[in-house]
Amino acid sequence: DLEALEHEGREYILQLDKAMGKRRNTVSLSEWAYTSNITKENEDKWIQVRLEQAQEEKRAWEETKMYRWQDFQDFTLRRMFKKYSQLGVSALPDDKYKLLMRSVSGMESNYATAKICSYKDPTKCDLALEPDITELFAKRQDPEELKHLWVEWHKAAGAKARPNFTEYVTLYNEAAKLNDFKDVAEWWQSEYEVDDFEQQLAKLWEDVKPLYQQLHAYVRKRLRDKYGDHIVSARGPIPAHLLGNMWAQTWSNIESFTRPYPDKKEIDISHTMKEQNFTAIKMFQMSDEFFRSLNLTAMPEKFWKNSIIEKPTDRDIVCHASAWDFYDGEDFRIKQCTTIDREYFETTHHEMGHIQYFLQYSHQPFIFRDGANPGFHEAVGDTIALSVSSPKHLRRVGLSTGDAEDEQTEINQLYKMGIDKIVFLPFAYTLDMFRYGVFRGTTPPEDYNCHYWRLREMLQGVEPPVNRTEEDFDAAAKYHVSANVEYARYYVSFIIQFQFHRALCQLAGEYVPEDLNKKLVDCDIYQSIAAGNALSNMLKMGSSKPWPDAMEALTGQRQMKVDGLLEYFRPLQEWLTAENQRTGEYIGWEPSKTQYC
Ligand SMILES: C=C(C[SeH])C(=O)N1CCC[C@H]1C(=O)O
């Protein structure tokens, strides 16, 4: 009878889950070995381990099909079977699976080891993305030097990845079909468990676009003031190499010469951290201390022993920051090539947020040891960083000397947050709108690069510094495209982190709507047990429930909405609108004058 069958099903799935945990540990250890020491030998070992695991996963998958789990009464048991009934890339036959892994590791190792020549010294050709090119792009303001760095990086990391990328698209789509998806776009969107995900992304963009256009118009004016209108037009897109970041995804590095009130003291914690002889480990200890102040879990001993937090000098590694769960309840690691600056201070909190999530759901069955959706995992650390980057907190930890919280300082602070958080949204939206089209085949290979730029111009209002052709492949010059990491998760994160932050600030008594002494921009939840416990209750759920249940547990909302973000930035939006009217700046952008593609 059904009762007995369901009982049998529970026994089966629990032992399968234990086996899955062991497998994930083995795979994580071999992937760590490869990405922390990029050699052919380590790549071969990682691929071999993945192939062996794929065999075991296939056998287990065949077994689950024998259970009529759709009729089981227990929601959690049904959810476990549902997740186990999806095999993933292991559904590919061995030879194709191997080709797929080789094409991705080929792109990722190319990205991790790419070098370019210096602008000033053409014989110096050992510049890596981290730390060399990143630091030059953050500091240099000469348009010709920035153009050189931009063109050379996009050649070395983008164009070179094109052959591997086209093979990856074909094979990955085959895997999608073997999992009963039309294509990878549908597979990626299924992770969000709503049937109108793409429409939701478009709605969120419509809601935040007016704010973005005001910020874009203001920044374009300040750049035109600095570089002249022969470089920055009055009504067109902004040249992408002038925004302080290789992908123009955050414009924080041009804050110093574009902020609204330049005569107000700038909070430059990069400078202060260097002055105070900060080390990478110090940043990690400060972040760990913040999480512990919320009554969350301390980093375990193996974290401090096994993490790699500085770039090794004796080997090639994947420097792009990452957080790792080894699924044994005690081994959790971060790998990043820390430099002492604001950007890595934030990245450290971002990665520690991943580790905290791992720790909070480490009691769950392995199949539920995931974010409620991929955006949740990206939002944890950033939500904490919203408190850490408040002037109040920076004063608390001695990274900023007190400045009267007057109106102008507040606008400067909101501007500093906005050129990081608002600016990021159209970039993130573009990256996966582009890849959805590629996987669906609506964007044919012969149109990959020009379509990518049409999307970037339409959504982000930026244009390339030089003409582009289909010899280029600029999308792969971004880590996540070369490393096969889905990106809508960050778009979701940058929306929901403001819903989380607002709820936590209210719980901490740090934010009271309409109370001018309890503003959202000043909120710092540091040491709030009430906020920490509420966050912990959401994180402990992992992916055991649909994400609206997790979001409701913390915020009372069951939908992604920009209301949190718009509430946070309201004073800035009002200021930008008034300022753009005062200067008569054109809002939005006309199509680019140059036929660059
Ligand atoms: C820090 C990470 C590792 Se999950 C990252 O890739 N982020 C964090 C913010 C956006 C995105 C990026 O760098 O493009």
Ligand SMILES: [Zn+2]
């Ligand atoms: Zn992340």
